[in-house]
């Protein structure tokens with residue numbers, strides 16, 4: 001009998017993605033319960049997981065440029081460069097937060113190409129430098145919020161994703177955009193382990209992908225993106241949990257149906273497709289109402305706990321993307 005997918009996912013979810021010790025112990029308990037349930041009841045039922053497509057995006061008035069620009073900066077204290085580049089999630093290089101800074105040095109970031117395909121008039125495989133040609137690299141200081149409860153304030157360098165996508169002329173069938181990371185076991189030791197169903201994948205609804213706040217990042221703190229932060233090209237979507245920020249992207253596809261995403265596939269009850277930062281929708285195993293802000297001299301050990309804001313504080317810019325949607329259902 002094939003292993004129940006929910007149990008398989010529960011067995012594979014790595015300890016590093018668990019917020020704290022008590023949650024981890026609770027998770028271990030849950031895993032034991034699941035094993036017991038499977039042993040005693042072969043007809044173990046799957047928890048109801050909604051596979052129907054979400055409603056289409058609401059019609060939206062054009063965003064006021066001054067309002068958008070307010071989303072590009074913050075007067076909150078930035079995270080130190082050494083914290084932002086040594087406390088990372090990048091499972092291709094291990095499941096520990098310190099692993100990527102050490103292990104990702106082996107990732108070669110040039111030459112690099114991105115294949116763009118699917119529902120668009122001008123598909124192509126493009127060299128990274130050609131892909132970025134003619135686009136202005138901007139600096140934007142964004143708050144970042146990880147699903148595990150920590151947050152950072154990071155000055156990113158990058159180009160608006162929408163500007164890049166437009167060049168491929170997406171058709172009216174392009175309802176979503178699917179992203180894929182490199183998965184090369186030669187360069188990425190973590191890919192040899194079964195932690196995630198490789199390659200790492202993410203997705204956005206087309207209106208989210210075209211939103212001016214969505215950034216294709218190429219650098220941080222005025223420097224080229226270090227490998228551990230997703231070089232040479234990664235997504236930054238400041239109103240969503242950090243795992244939407246897919247790293248080292250090699251493929252972009254315009255698609256009609258909701259694309260599969262790495263964490264949703266692993267644990268659909270815990271990681272939804274939208275993953276908008278929302279203090280009112282808890283992760284099933286822990287609260288999302290507050291966050292540990294790793295910023296300034298506070299560093300990782302003495303990070304202050306602050307309340308989490310709806311859409312990570314970007315509600316003025318993005319809330320109308322979700323008008324009429326039940327954010328508990330579409331978490």
Ligand SMILES: Nc1nc2c(c(=O)[nH]1)N[C@H]1C(S)=C(S)[C@@H](COP(=O)(O)O)O[C@H]1N2
Pocket residue numbers: 084087088089090091092146147181200228229230241242243244245246247248
């Ligand atoms: N390819 C890939 N992208 C990824 C991940 C990953 O494991 N592999 N981890 C995600 C998670 S869980 C987070 S919180 C952010 C972390 O980005 P940072 O290390 O730049 O802070 O990257 C996301 N992008």
Ligand SMILES: [Mo]
Pocket residue numbers: 089146147148242243
């Ligand atoms: Mo994360």
